[in-house]
Amino acid sequence: MTGIALTGAHGFLGWHTRAALREQGLDASAIAVGDAFDATSAASAISGSYRLIHLAGVNRASDDDVRDGNLRFAEQVASALLLAEHPPREVVFANSTQAANGSVYGEAKAAAAQIVRTAAEKVGANFSDLRLPNLFGEHGRPFYNAATATFSHLLAQGETPSVEHDRELTLLHAQDAADLLIGAPDPGELERLSAHDTVAGLLDRLQGIAAAYRRGEIPDVAGKFDRDLFNTYRSYTFPDQAPVRLTRHADDRGSFFEIIRSRGGCGQSSFSTTVPGISRGDHFHRRKIERFTVLSGSATIALRKLFTDEVHEFRVTGDAPVAVDMPTMWSHKITNTGSDLLYTSFWTNDIFDTENPDTIAEAVNA
Numbered sequence: 001m002t003g004i005a006l007t008g009a010h011g012f013l014g015w016h017t018r019a020a021l022r023e024q025g026l027d028a029s030a031i032a033v034g035d036a037f038d039a040t041s042a043a044s045a046i047s048g049s050y051r052l053i054h055l056a057g058v059n060r061a062s063d064d065d066v067r068d069g070n071l072r073f074a075e076q077v078a079s080a081l082l083l084a085e086h087p088p089r090e091v092v093f094a095n096s097t098q099a100a101n102g103s104v105y106g107e108a109k110a111a112a113a114q115i116v117r118t119a120a121e122k123v124g125a126n127f128s129d130l131r132l133p134n135l136f137g138e139h140g141r142p143f144y145n146a147a148t149a150t151f152s153h154l155l156a157q158g159e160t161p162s163v164e165h166d167r168e169l170t171l172l173h174a175q176d177a178a179d180l181l182i183g184a185p186d187p188g189e190l191e192r193l194s195a196h197d198t199v200a201g202l203l204d205r206l207q208g209i210a211a212a213y214r215r216g217e218i219p220d221v222a223g224k225f226d227r228d229l230f231n232t233y234r235s236y237t238f239p240d241q242a243p244v245r246l247t248r249h250a251d252d253r254g255s256f257f258e259i260i261r262s263r264g265g266c267g268q269s270s271f272s273t274t275v276p277g278i279s280r281g282d283h284f285h286r287r288k289i290e291r292f293t294v295l296s297g298s299a300t301i302a303l304r305k306l307f308t309d310e311v312h313e314f315r316v317t318g319d320a321p322v323a324v325d326m327p328t329m330w331s332h333k334i335t336n337t338g339s340d341l342l343y344t345s346f347w348t349n350d351i352f353d354t355e356n357p358d359t360i361a362e363a364v365n366a
Helices: 012-023 039-046 063-083 104-122 147-156 174-182 187-191 197-215 224-234
Strands: 003-008 029-031 048-056 089-097 126-133 134-136 169-173 195-197 249-251 252-254 268-274 278-285 289-294 300-306 313-316 324-327 329-335 341-350
Touching: 003 012, 012 174, 012 224, 029 039, 029 329, 039 048, 039 063, 048 063, 063 104, 063 126, 063 224, 089 104, 089 174, 104 126, 126 174, 126 187, 126 249, 134 147, 134 195, 134 224, 147 224, 169 187, 169 197, 174 187, 195 252, 197 224, 197 278, 268 278, 289 300, 289 329, 300 341, 329 341
Parallel strands: 003 029, 003 048, 048 089, 089 126, 134 169
Antiparallel strands: 169 195, 249 252, 268 341, 278 329, 289 324, 289 341, 300 313, 300 329
16 A cells, blocks of 8 residues: 545645655546545555545635535545555545634534544544634635735735734645644644744735845845745746846956845755757756756756646756746756857855755656
């Protein structure tokens, strides 16, 4: 048993979970729930899997739809689990910290957890009720998933968000949530991975990030939370605000241009030459910030969002220098499309660690 079965695979957290699995060389077997649910197909997807992760839920709808939807999805998952010929050893439910607050949503999530737990116990599986706080991350849906998504979207559009009701928040990056769901690290690490701020404080951080990035600068990403917020924010700026234009100064002596201004945190710069027709890259990063800048020659930088056919290409030259930042969880590569040797500068926000490279093979043109 090595596979993962997953409901809600095409939602916000599902996308992040699949990206986390891809680092381990795994793909998830998606299970449809709701009107598309088929018990036989679902049981087949679950059978032989090591872990079943139930993500699908309803959190923005009428009270009746929230209650009925969450219970219906849980009952469907439970029925498929009981039908599976070879049930998984682990069953994980993506619950919410709101499960204990007495709201309609909270009560529905608590009841759904009990339904799945009962089925898991009947088939002898270990059940994990993972109560997640406010999630944020790349490509969250504005006005739906979280305030972070809404604020980031509005700031990227040049608008000015406001805070109507300030309150304390516990925030968890979706990639950390995904790691917890797939069992690395242990669920007991949830508090260590979480961050705490107010709604107003969150907006203030994001406004600072947006202001720096509009100038083409990398804001202070020394802290994990700030790095994750920056990666989240810039997912709303791509591709509209790419590439970053650089100012080239030239005279009889030659030319000069700045590649990067980083406001805080460590970093690493690298340099490569590439012969005509050759590509470098075809990988993605889950957390690493990376900037490409062509110094001399001509190239095409291509990027594809994971699990989609959405590809963007940028044709760049050293004569009109620009910086292209690689969005997290987008596969990317650079190809020498000229007739001369290509000179490229690479900058990352972390020092390369062979034990944790955060560089996962993934062809752009899959």
